Amino acid sequence: MEIPYHKLSAGAIIRDKFDHILLIKNKTRGWEYPGGFVNNNESVQDGAIREVEEETGIQVKIIDLIGIYQIKQESSCHFLFLANPISGQLQSDDESEDIGYFTMEEALNMISNKIFLERVLHSSNENQWPYLYINK
Template identity: 25%
Template sequence: MKTPVQGAGGVLFNLEGKVLLIRDRQGYWCFPKGHLDEGESLEQAALREVEEETGIQATVRAPLSVTRYRNNKGIEREIHWFLMEGQGKIRLEKGLHGAGFFDLTEARRLLAFPEDVGLLEEASRHVQAPNFGID
């Protein structure tokens, strides 16, 4: 049995409530996500990944659910997600094709992976909660 690969990711909203998506190296729209570096917490890894891939500085607002899946090489992945808030000029990591903030309807249409759509729905509920604090 293979050991799950643990990673971290974020569903990042700007102050207008729009969500940040990236277009990855295969051309799929998704949320920024990646692996843990040695000694990092899941929260630190999520923040680092967002900044490295997009240049956006984010703040973690709330933890979300965990996505577990097996990729086409049989490796189990476990992504721990965080709801984030951030804004700034997007600067893409080399190899990414695009990134931007989209309203929720457009983001749902663009997302390439069903588990990401589910996480966006969950994140949307957090954003609509009175304690999220979008001004």
């Protein structure tokens, strides 16, 4: 019997006190919310918090689960959280060219990657949380 292998990732929609969301500009994918792979022996929440800090320089508090996104063909699963900034200073890392807070309208116009765009749209409708998406 073959032991399954899955890729697990987590990210966060971070809202400031003005309800703007934090985006980073990835060198290859363009504008997106911060996130990345969850390490071995790390919870998905801790993975999201760590990735946000690595990519943005800020510490966040997880507020809610927005959705779970499974892509069966890639054996991958992504957890998307809502988070609030609690400390730190915005700074980009090696993977990103730019960083900033934007209105939802601005963010939707800036994000060119279809997957990130759909997930940010899901984040704007709290009545549908937690959202479950399974790519068949």
